[in-house]
Amino acid sequence: MDISVFPSGPFETNAYAVSCPATSQAALIDPGVNSAASLIDYLESKKLTPKCIWLTHSHWDHIAEVSLLANKYHIPVAVHTLDAPNLEKPGSDQLPCWISFPGVIPDLLLQDGQSLSIGQLQFTVIHTPGHSPGSICLYCPTENLLISGDTLFKGSIGNISFPTSQPDKMWGSLDKLCKLPATTQVYPGHGPDTTIQAETWLPNARKLFDN
Numbered sequence: 001m002d003i004s005v006f007p008s009g010p011f012e013t014n015a016y017a018v019s020c021p022a023t024s025q026a027a028l029i030d031p032g033v034n035s036a037a038s039l040i041d042y043l044e045s046k047k048l049t050p051k052c053i054w055l056t057h058s059h060w061d062h063i064a065e066v067s068l069l070a071n072k073y074h075i076p077v078a079v080h081t082l083d084a085p086n087l088e089k090p091g092s093d094q095l096p097c098w099i100s101f102p103g104v105i106p107d108l109l110l111q112d113g114q115s116l117s118i119g120q121l122q123f124t125v126i127h128t129p130g131h132s133p134g135s136i137c138l139y140c141p142t143e144n145l146l147i148s149g150d151t152l153f154k155g156s157i158g159n160i161s162f163p164t165s166q167p168d169k170m171w172g173s174l175d176k177l178c179k180l181p182a183t184t185q186v187y188p189g190h191g192p193d194t195t196i197q198a199e200t201w202l203p204n205a206r207k208l209f210d211n
Contacts, residue, residue, distance in 0.1 A: 001019070003016060014190060015032055025118050031068075083133060122142065146184050146185065146196075152202075
């Protein structure tokens with residue numbers, strides 16, 4: 001697997017391009033504000049064919065350029081069922097946003113345990129509500145890799161004080177991630193990558209962050 005990260009926008013949101021070397025197919029993940037140009041340049045320079053857009057959740061800083069890329073490449077968009085309404089009507093989650101962009105009707109509504117593929121790579125959807133109702137992580141066991149969205153960061157967790165956040169569900173979501181192999185490489189929605197074993201605080205997350 002090849003994975004490249006493109007921090008962009010006012011919150012340095014991590015957009016990702018994940019590709020299968022055997023097929024030169026790519027998935028685009030969380031294309032947020034001002035990420036499209038970098039993603040397009042990367043795809044062209046590596047001669048990759050984008051096949052889909054996967055979203056870890058639908059907050060505006062993660063979805064602002066979904067429409068642009070979906071229309072350019074005519075590729076399907078996938079998001080968890082519970083975050084689909086805000087993808088279709090950005091701003092319906094009541095988060096303050098000072099930019100305008102079109103909503104997108106998703107082509108695929110994701111559920112916990114669902115399998116997604118790009119080329120020869122297989123990912124499992126892990127539903128991790130807390131930051132948003134439909135937050136997900138994408139786990140590739142053969143590559144020992146997790147794309148964690150805004151559920152887990154290096155040293156921290158996603159904000160659980162937003163209008164549609166579900167604080168009490170975050171702890172169960174983090175418990176799911178604790179059960180992954182310790183050496184799993186974690187690529188979050190913001191900030192640098194980490195590993196499950198490096199986040200030694202994970203089993204005590206509720207004590208640390210439940211204010």
